[in-house]
Amino acid sequence: MIEKLAQLHPEIALFAATCIVMVLGLAKSSFWRGMSVWVTGLGLVAALVLSFFSPQTDGMLPNSLPYLKAMIAAIGLMILPLMGGTVDRWYERTVGRGASFDPLRVTRGEFYAFYLLSLMGVMLCVTADDLIWLFLALELTSLPTYIMVAMSTPRLRSQEAGVKYFFLGALSAATFLYGFAMLYGATGTTQLQDIAIHFRTEGMGLIGTLGLVMALIGVSFKIAAAPMHFYTPDVYQGAASPVSAFLAFAPKAAGFVVMIQLLSTVGWGWGEHGIALPEALRITLWVIAAITMTFGNVLALLQSNAKRMLAYSSIAHSGYMLVGLLVGPGQGPIAGNGLGAAMFYLLCYGVMNLGAFAVLACLEKRDEHGELVEIETVEDLRGLHAARPGLAWAMTLCALSLLGMPPLLGFWGKLGLFTSGISAGEIGLVVIMGLNSAVAAFYYLRLVRAVMLDTRDEDMDRPALTDMFGRRVAAGLSAVGVLVVVIWAGQLQAASDHATEVNPRIRQFNERVVEAEETPVIESIARND
Amino acid sequence: MVKAGPVTDRAPIDSPDSGVRPRMLLAFDQSAYLPILLIIMMAIAFAVGNIGVSLILGPRREGDVKSITYESGMNPLGTARKRFNVRFYILAMTFLVFDVEIIFLYPWAVSFAQIDPRSPDGSLFLGRVLFFLFTTVVAYVYAWKKGVFRFD
Amino acid sequence: MIDTALFAQAAFPELMGGITLYHYLFVSAAMFGLGVIGFLARRNLIIMFLCTELMFQGAGIALIAFSRYWMNATGQVFVIFVLTIAAAEAALALGLVVYLFRRRHTLDAQAWAELSG
Secondary structure, X not given: OHHHHHHOHHHHHHHHHHHHHHHHHOOOOHHHHHHHHXXXXXXXXXXXXXXXXXXXXXXOOOOHHHHHHHHHHHHHHHHHHHHOOOOOHHHHHHHHOOOOOOHHHOOHHHHHHHHHHHHHHHHHHHHOOEHHHHHHHHHHHHHHHHHHHHHOOOOHHHHHHHHHHHHHHHHHHHHHHHHHHHHHHHHOOOEHHHHHHHHHHHOOHHHHHHXXXXXXXXXXXXXXXXXXXXXXXXXXXXXXXXXXXHHOOHHHHHHHHHHHHHHHHHOOOEOOXXXXXXXXXXXXXXXXXXXXXXXXXXXXXXOOEHHHHHHHHHHHHHHHHHHHHHHOOOOOOOOOOHHHHHHHHHHHHHHHHHHHHHHHHHEEEEOOOOOEEEOOEOHHHOOHHHHOHHHHHHHHHHHHHHHOOOOOHHHHHHHHHHHHHHHOOOHHHXXXXXXXXXXXXXXXXXXXXXXXXXXXOOOOOOOEEOOOHHHHHHHHHHHHHHHHHHHHHHHHHHHHHHHOOOOHHHHOHHHHHHHOOOOOOHHHHHHHO | OOOOOOOOOOOOOOOHHHHHHHXXXXXXXXXXXHHHHHHHHHHHHHHHHHHHHHHHHOOOOOOXXXXXXXXXXEOXXXXXXXXXXXXXXXXXXXXXXHHHHHXXXXXXXXXXXXXXXXXXXXXXXXXXXXXXXXXXXXXXXXXXXXXXXXXX | OOOHHHHHHHHOHHHHHOOOHHHHHHHHHHHHHHHHHHHHHOOEHHHHHHHHHHHHHHHHHHHHHHHHXXXXXXXXXXXXXXXXXXHHHHHHHHHHHHHHHHHHOOOEHHXXXXXXX
């Protein structure tokens, strides 16, 4: 009990901040309401610091807490300045002009509270060692995001996106819940470690395989992978750009962490050389990864709306990261650590994707009703270099990094995925990934060409720079991050590899079973008689 | 390196060999369900009997008052198709919190009865559930401050 | 005094005598499947939401049956949390749907053409 609490310090910090933020959001004075974003930031900083002191756990990934939680808190901290002013902007102006304050009409406190709760859900996915816990953590990650999408702008589109996101999310939740139920049915326990031991001693069986496949398909909604990716462009387009940037990171991180936890119960000790997943799962993941990256990239090519393009690219990036999951932790001397590569790529993706959305969020234009809205299309970005060179460079750096251009962060992330894929012998998938990266170059370079090379027609009105300074800070942070984090890429990659080492107790369990073949595990005797 | 996977040849639970076990484990004491069956039958008999008896014995007078919708003694206002105020839905949602809270109280109540009243665990056990109830109260205070229960 | 077990056997010979895990799993799979079909086939948002609830409860039945099968309470504990999440989703769905209905005056999922492509 107490040891478990020691693992949860970052979450507790976030929860404390959540409570304070919700109270502050209802404060009568606008100064205290404005403090809510700072308290959110403070909570995230506290969580970041505390996560470095996270102990080793006894779960599936014993060393994962410091790296993964720190990554979640750090990216959350980077997205936070972008979030500023997303909700309540117009209402605060009305109050500023002397209208009386109605607590029912402000949503700022809830918005930041949901932001923190969602990040807390992702962290809880990391700490989880039990199916029930995993289920609750995944729901805690996604339930707040549904509301965040719906309330991110006052436009009808956002609410429709929120409803769509919610309904498909509920479908996916039911799917992975059914998968979890099957896993429990196959093993009689919800503890991931006990499930892993059961799978190793008694095999997976039909129900176990079915459960795991259903759970993976359900969770693929969170990471925006096939077959549950269809919502992505609509939801990202409907939500305000800051919320889209958040959606591209938090649920994805949660989904990948849960996938790793689930897959490590089976382990990567199967197949011909004892370094692959069981065949049924391997084929499932292979197909999901191939379809996801191809679908995402090909459809991104056809988009003229930058937000939809980034949404499809988000699908494609999930496909890349799935390659790492397929490879596994690299048992034996020949295979690279695919899990480490995927988790490092998640960090890279969080940093570079933020910048692309932040640039979109920084620019505004008048819509047909004369209201200022965030720009969305590639057309709006044309000639940005002449007007706003800083933003244009941020967009260029992030797009090139997303593409995987050598000196930038995205390249180092992708390099790890490629090498781990090759070392595990997944040549076919690596070739598909390479082809996809080439296809992706077309649309990322189109973004770069629009902002850097194209000139704006004289008769078109210029997108105005938003008055929210935080958004420019976020764009700057991301652009600088793409350049600077490269310096520590080696250390981060090593930390990520270390974090994703599968529990040695589970890995050595096979050997112990072989030794103890004459005296099998006691529970299994009890169960069979 | 040792190859993972099934190392014992014991039948997995979904194999036909183990088909006996579920039947054995899931068999229940059928006689325990007889009272439930009797209750259901009594309920049906009571409902059908009352309607039947009132059909046979009851006086029959038609009239305006008789034909209007029964609204628990109140005079019905307007049509049934009128849209509900959205506040009702909000109240319904806040009710859901209590609804779910009760589920958690059941296992607590069952195990609380087994605790020795003189042991120190009892007060700790009670304190935990009181804290749990308190968190709901906090949520309600928040909803109240937010103005959810204002009907103006 | 009638022999209650014999009475039950006589009343429902197959049903009472031979309920196995597989019967429960069949019911749960049927509920889940009906939920999926309903979710994909129906257009009314409320019905679609009810279908997701049906899927949740299908998983719940499977959990309870497995809990009985393995003779431990974990599955039942899981179900309590599933019910909690289902209630949270119900509140959320109600809020979103009511909000949308007030702006759109229809609950037809096909009526939203604004987001497509």
